[in-house]
Amino acid sequence: MAATPEKPTPATPRRKAGRHRGEGQWARGHFTPLNGNEQFKKDDDGLNVRTRIETIYSKAGFDSIDPNDLRGRMRWWGLYTQRKPGIDGGKTAVLEPEELDDEYFMLRVRIDGGRLTTRQLRVVGEISEEFARGTADVTDRQNIQYHWIRIEDVPEIWRRLEEVGLSTTEACGDTPRVIIGSPVAGIAEDEIIDGTPAIEEIHRRIIGNKEFSNLPRKFKSAVSGSPLLDVAHEINDVAFVGVEHPEHGPGFDLWVGGGLSTNPKIGVRLGAWVPLDEVPDVFTGVISIFRDHGYRRLRNRARLKFLVADWGAEEFRRVLEEDYLGRKLVDGPAPAQPVQQWRDHVGVHRQKDGRFYVGFAPRVGRVDGATLTKIAEVAEAHGSGRVRTTVEQKMIVLDVEEARVPSLVAALEALDLRVNPSPFRRGTMACTGIEFCKLAIVETKARGSSLIDELERRMPEFDEPITININGCPNACARIQVADIGLKGQLVLDEEGRQVEGYQVHLGGALGLEAGFGRKVRGLKVSSAELPDYIERVLTRYRAEREDGERFAT
Ligand code: SF4
Numbered sequence: 001m002a003a004t005p006e007k008p009t010p011a012t013p014r015r016k017a018g019r020h021r022g023e024g025q026w027a028r029g030h031f032t033p034l035n036g037n038e039q040f041k042k043d044d045d046g047l048n049v050r051t052r053i054e055t056i057y058s059k060a061g062f063d064s065i066d067p068n069d070l071r072g073r074m075r076w077w078g079l080y081t082q083r084k085p086g087i088d089g090g091k092t093a094v095l096e097p098e099e100l101d102d103e104y105f106m107l108r109v110r111i112d113g114g115r116l117t118t119r120q121l122r123v124v125g126e127i128s129e130e131f132a133r134g135t136a137d138v139t140d141r142q143n144i145q146y147h148w149i150r151i152e153d154v155p156e157i158w159r160r161l162e163e164v165g166l167s168t169t170e171a172c173g174d175t176p177r178v179i180i181g182s183p184v185a186g187i188a189e190d191e192i193i194d195g196t197p198a199i200e201e202i203h204r205r206i207i208g209n210k211e212f213s214n215l216p217r218k219f220k221s222a223v224s225g226s227p228l229l230d231v232a233h234e235i236n237d238v239a240f241v242g243v244e245h246p247e248h249g250p251g252f253d254l255w256v257g258g259g260l261s262t263n264p265k266i267g268v269r270l271g272a273w274v275p276l277d278e279v280p281d282v283f284t285g286v287i288s289i290f291r292d293h294g295y296r297r298l299r300n301r302a303r304l305k306f307l308v309a310d311w312g313a314e315e316f317r318r319v320l321e322e323d324y325l326g327r328k329l330v331d332g333p334a335p336a337q338p339v340q341q342w343r344d345h346v347g348v349h350r351q352k353d354g355r356f357y358v359g360f361a362p363r364v365g366r367v368d369g370a371t372l373t374k375i376a377e378v379a380e381a382h383g384s385g386r387v388r389t390t391v392e393q394k395m396i397v398l399d400v401e402e403a404r405v406p407s408l409v410a411a412l413e414a415l416d417l418r419v420n421p422s423p424f425r426r427g428t429m430a431c432t433g434i435e436f437c438k439l440a441i442v443e444t445k446a447r448g449s450s451l452i453d454e455l456e457r458r459m460p461e462f463d464e465p466i467t468i469n470i471n472g473c474p475n476a477c478a479r480i481q482v483a484d485i486g487l488k489g490q491l492v493l494d495e496e497g498r499q500v501e502g503y504q505v506h507l508g509g510a511l512g513l514e515a516g517f518g519r520k521v522r523g524l525k526v527s528s529a530e531l532p533d534y535i536e537r538v539l540t541r542y543r544a545e546r547e548d549g550e551r552f553a554t
Contacts, residue, residue, distance in 0.1 A: 128369025257308025273332020
């Protein structure tokens with residue numbers, strides 16, 4: 001039953017064994033599990049839990065679930081236990097995991113490339129209504145997440161998803177997560193190259209493949225040929241970004257080692273140009289390096305970014321070329337700075353075939369099953385049946401004839417899905433937060449939604465790109481470090497010295513070629529109640545004091 005391969009790829013690095021001896025790297029012969037996660041992965045491959053869910057747990061109920069499956073392997077199929085209602089944020093760090101566990105699950109549906117048909121979207125909406133109390137959030141990695149899922153219903157949910165070509169396979173866990181893609185791949189007028197064939201081939205080769213189902217930690221990836229840099233490539237473990245090579249034409253610039261959370265790092269360029277048909281091979285090489293050389297001793301040092309930081313770009317590229325690809329990569333150019341700041345494709349845009357795509361903004365990614373079903377209906381009535389999700393928790397309807405655009409815009413706006421949103425609606429993202437997340441300290445989604453309303457009321461004239469990202473804890477699910485205004489949930493003291501929900505403020509982060517992390521403003525913490533006042537003050541001062549053309553991040 002051991003999931004650890006008997007003989008892993010014997011890629012032997014030339015660098016001397018040094019302080020990283022004993023980091024649990026398989027390529028150095030360290031197969032003895034050094035922590036509980038490595039142990040349960042060695043005991044049984046996470047993918048194998050599906051059989052137990054189908055044959056035992058869904059029939060015998062929540063209490064029959066093995067603890068190592070419950071808080072470990074079930075993630076390989078997109079399942080996390082959700083937070084028991086009513087436990088306040090002050091108890092998050094002090095309670096044992098089983099005290100925080102509800103008997104309901106979050107279930108994540110992976111949507112590689114953010115590509116959905118209206119038929120798939122209807123099924124996603126129906127499942128939400130029937131099995132998830134109507135919940136359905138669009139995440140900042142193009143997925144859709146349900147809550148309130150009972151273990152008894154999981155096999156039927158899988159059956160319905162898989163019938164329309166969707167799945168929850170490796171949506172969570174130490175696995176190759178969803179492959180992010182440009183949501184306007186293949187249709188955008190300004191596209192450099194369409195990465196869709198590469199995403200499909202990577203999915204076919206890698207997802208659900210037990211050669212890659214025991215990684216040191218999660219592995220995030222992105223492929224986009226859009227000049228808008230629309231997939232947050234800088235914070236993925238591997239990313240392929242569209243560029244035009246002066247001799248070889250369109251292809252992809254290769255980035256590795258990005259990631260947020262603790263010790264955030266912007267990915268590094270390897271200076272290599274990869275043609276479309278070689279992207280799956282290079283992806284396989286990079287994920288294999290991670291599997292074989294990644295650090296497995298400490299969970300908080302296990303992401304690929306730590307290996308990349310220790311090796312450097314040159315050594316990483318050498319190992320990739322010599323030990324995994326068996327050939328040199330072609331040197332290539334860096335992507336250009338995008339001409340516009342918004343990268344979410346919201347609004348009405350002409351496609352290269354003369355039709356239009358229409359991007360719209362729900363509130364902080366929160367929709368529901370009934371709304372998803374209605375989106376499917378209006379998309380079918382106005383387009384060709386294709387819908388996309390974005391990494392900004394937004395959605396897009398494709399293939400709309402010009403004459404049908406006004407009617408589609410009106411139908412979406414009637415559902416409170418704004419095609420012409422305020423900068424606050426457009427630029428505010430929020431993670432799951434205390435409503436369902438066991439790690440959360442504060443509320444996020446409802447806070448983000450009311451903040452949007454308040455800022456729209458107070459600053460109706462504000463019309464510049466601004467990003468406000470809200471996390472419920474020190475993790476980085478809503479990318480606070482790369483927002484103009486990043487809000488990290490924690491308990492703070494109010495004016496009377498009482499502990500209340502609030503946020504540590506980070507200012508001036510950005511993605512794009514000026515990517516960088518926001519400054520943690522020393523001592524600057526705001527309570528939830530003070531948040532609208534604080535943000536109004538910051539934005540008012542920014543407008544009053546900025547130089548010509550100066551962006552918030554600069
Ligand atoms: Fe949960 Fe924290 Fe991630 Fe928000 S940032 S979803 S609270 S782990």
